[in-house]
Amino acid sequence: MNAFDDLADRIRAALEGLVRDGRLPPGLPLDSVLVEPPREAAHGEAATNAALLLAKPAGLRPLDLARCLAEALRADPEVVEATAAPPGFVNLRLAPDFWRRRLRDVLALGFDYGRVDLGKGRPVDVEYCSANPTGPLHVGHGRGTVFGDALANLLAYTGWKVTREYYVNDAGAQIETLARSVHLRYREALGEAIGPIPEGLYPGEYLVPVGRALAESEGPRWLGRPEPEWMPLFARRAVEAMLERIKDDLAALGVHHDVFRSERALVEAGEVEAALAFMEQKGLLYTGTLPPPKGKPVEDWEPAPQLLFRATAYGDDTDRPLKRSTGHWTYFAADVAYHMDKWRRGFDRMIDVWGADHAGYVKRLQAAVAAFSDGAATLEIRLCQLVNLLDGGKPLKMSKRAGRIVTLRDVVDEVGKDVFRFMMLTRRNDAPLDFDLVEVTQQSKDNPVFYVQYAHARIRSVFRHAAEQALPRTAAELVDAPLARLEDPAELALVRAVAAWPRTVKAAAEQSEPHRIAFYLQDLAAQFHALWTRGKEVPDLRFLVAEDRPLTLARLALLEAVRTVLATGLALIGVTPVEELH
């Protein structure tokens, strides 16, 4: 069992004992009691705020209650020290075995050490990436993609039935623009001099092969024909080609979605009408005129009655249009239908990962989900801030218009999937992130990826040496190692870091913050490197001690546990641990 949950249980049991003895009144909110490692190591190995929290409802002074609780806890044979500290903390020291036992858990459970069942098998839909199929993915997409994928991993690890989903915006004006751009490349492939790409079309070279493929399969029959004739074919073929390329880019990042949901298919199946009819029935829609937009004045704005959704009734700032003045559905209308589609597929928990430039869109979609589900479904939206791409400290401009787009694929090919994925999680998602192409490829301690990988590789190196000495090396062989031989403070600190893994996973999953995994791994690696180097100064602390086999086994057990947790954490963020570094 998770060390800190174990402690929380013991503290609750002690409190219940005090209630039975009549020293505490019944009915106290014991669930709110917290046990955590104190920031200051001098305060002990674990601390609880129980007395601070319960003093008032119990009608006692916090310090008195803390003393009382400390005394009760001292009855536990594994509690070697329990002291009350002002203003009312109880600080604990546990028998070393209490911590060492976690190593046995790791060796027995492997990848499952740290798993908690928060989801209880309930479904959750995580939608991420969802870039428009009008070109290759760029680095900005990469961040949301890695974040979403790591979050999906984390939720799957914590008991949720996760569906990874990609929404394909294959309808609307940008697809027509794409088709026109491809038609131009098609003419070019058939020998026409097309000159510079006109303003408003996609200039990227990546459309050249799409035009060429159409020229080969279709011949010249779409030359000089009116646009409505070739538009459907060119749109379809262009989207297919772009999507294929995007999937390829995602695969290079190790990302695989379960569902690609097409906006066009949604629209053609009449789901938008159906969704809005449903909302109409609930009285959520009306026809009205919106006030002119605030901020920058819009020149050609004129008031026009539109079909609107009562978003203000669900916390949005203004009601939102579902139909354009042209009579077409808005993008928002399709998005409402899409999220209703998710709901009908059984998801009452949905998570969308978006770029920060879509922040203004959050409230209206959450309002829609709350409205059509009568509050039964929740939509969480995680925004990822921009990535500033640098090359040796100098900013690299990412401008689609200038055609100087730096693609995700370029970067992944250059630095590798593992480096890219790890680096994307070295910041909170809502903070901007600098990504320096030069820095991240350097194999030095400045580079957190290599720092963590190096720890893993060093452990594997020890096991290669162990193999030469014909020592047991598998978790199954090491699970019965005499762990009591681990006595050095640096060893026990490392054990406690391993013990902190389950609570890290739990917190990261509950807060939807996969970056916490990356930070934990750096911390665990640091503890390990410290112990390693101590072995250089104090030969007794080396891992393989020829004349003391039991001690060697205990240390191998510790190392295998650390390695397992490193590998598990890396797996959750989608990074492959390495055997050695060169």
Added chain:
RNA sequence: GCGCCCGUAGCUCAGCAGGAUAGAGCACGGGAUUCCUAAUCCCGGGGUCACAGGUUCGAAUCCUGUCGGGCGCACCA
């Protein structure tokens, strides 16, 4: 003008559900290698947690306001 996010060491950032003397990396100064990979480690200086109020036993954390920065703000995607 309005909304969302952010403001923590010289720089880049963590800070778990409010908890004790606010942490890490970089940079700077000093040290460690006959050794399982020095691609590492150890020691040190460095802070008005933007500012002002409020909530409470306790605030970097929650609430309100101010200042500063980023993103967004009809029909477009």
